[in-house]
Amino acid sequence: MRIGFIGLGKMGKPMVLNLLAKGFQVVAFTPTNVQALREVEAKGATIAKSIKEIPSKLAQPRIIMLEIPAGSPIDNAIADLSQELSEGDIIIDAGNSYYKDQIKRAEELKKKGIYYLDAGTSGGIEGAAKGASFYIGGDKKAFEIAEPIFKALAAPGAYAYFGSSGSGHFVKLVHNGLLVALLQAYGEAFAMLKASPYNYDLAQVAEIWKNGSVVRSWLVELAARAFSKNPNLENIEGWIGGGQTGRWCSTTAMEMEVPTPVINLSLDLRYLSRQVDSFAAKVVAALRYEFGGHEYKKKH
Template sequence: MDLAMVGLGRMGANMAERLVRNGHRVVGVDPSEEARARAADKGIEPAVSLAAAVDALPSPRIVWLMVPAGPPVDKLIAELEPLLAADDVIIDGGNSMYKDTLRRAAQSRTSRLHYVDVGTSGGVWGLAEGYSMMVGGETDVVESLRPLFEALAPAADKGWGHVGPSGAGHFTKMVHNGIEYGMMQAYAEGFAIMERKDFELDLHQIAEIWRYGSVVRSWLLDLTADALEKNPSLEGIAPYVSDSGEGRWTVDEAIELEVSAPVITLSLLERLRSREQDSYGDKLLSAMRNEFGGHEIKKR
């Protein structure tokens, strides 16, 4: 199949390369000349503009977006709509908020375009291992795109599926990332407890033991073992944890649906806490303890 991949950052470029390796033709679009040159080395046909990419594709045209969520997606859609014709397909493979996807899908229908949302997991390992894809959209359109999903997945019949109508793919990926937050937090806390104990534990050894046969084995644990092997003391890594926004959206959705999700919620709050360089709240807690119990206040 022929398609345009818009956004040749690391993940977009890797996905395009995997498609090319599986016999698909990919026209790559990116504002960076360097990114286009790297893509060309991998067999991806570079295009300097959306118009050039669309012109290079046969009808019905398929345009896959791999750009940051939010306004960049809306901007690209606004630029694409005049270039596309009825029955062309826009695929959003980024981490868009599912409510935005519902709006964009409805907007696309008025232009007689098809909008498919693909919640994509796999990160930097997807090129070699394949991507997990949660696909939302019209059944017949998703089915027509099957060769692309089968090429990108770990296997043709594993790691991807049509999970529901427009928005369902991004909704499922949002919850996936919320679960990921909780799992990562649990691993981090467990290893922190072991690191503090005076048994002189080899944390990399323990991670390796747990990788096989243990009920807590997972790909996240595999990656943890790899990180501990490379840098056992985590030297040079600041205790600052970013979030992509999907954990926040998951917590918001849990509140809206009145579903108790304390682990995911607390894992998000811990990430926010990691960014506090000078915590006013902690200083006030210390002051309160001094007021009611005369407990010592540690000075800077």
């Protein structure tokens, strides 16, 4: 199976390498990361010189996956692709787009007979390389055509079709709100241990928690990793970046009149971290680096 792929960043490059390793033929493009292009080309990818060139290197129905930032980068890529694609072709947005934007994009592309799948993606950099999870919305026929791609990129049992356009990224929106709250909760827990009268080895606590406890999770595994490398999180400033997708969750919940006080407070505390340093915020910053490669501010 031959597909196009736009975006070779922290998630895109390992996804392309994963596809190539599983026998897919990939036509790749990224506007700035020359080193990433060389890496995927060395593994067998065909390199396109521009977005508009990708469709000419694919057979119909052409499938092109996007792993690029939300907003104008997505809209610009779609504008370029839609000039070259034909009826029955498929665009998949596997980035972090807002679900209402996905509904509008799907409606516009439908006028040209082009399918648009919104595929919320999670799993971090490791998941992109070894098996992520996908929440897919859009036309059912398009999903069935593209399903081999999701099956190849997903961990076992980690992808599903949820329904009409927007449904995939709505699941991701809620997922991201949940993640904001979980990160804050774990940060506070380790801050309590750090402040206690006992000299806990936080990596040891995390190791125990990840094996059999009720609170075990991949985030606890990442905490164990982070503390084993840097027990006191030295040189990590308690400044937490991100938050846009969490805000989408919060504002959507308000529109739906669904109370989400834990998510909302966790967002507020994330913003507070940019004014007041705390160990809990350091934990969150360290975990975000472990799962997504999100850079943290270093203390000088």
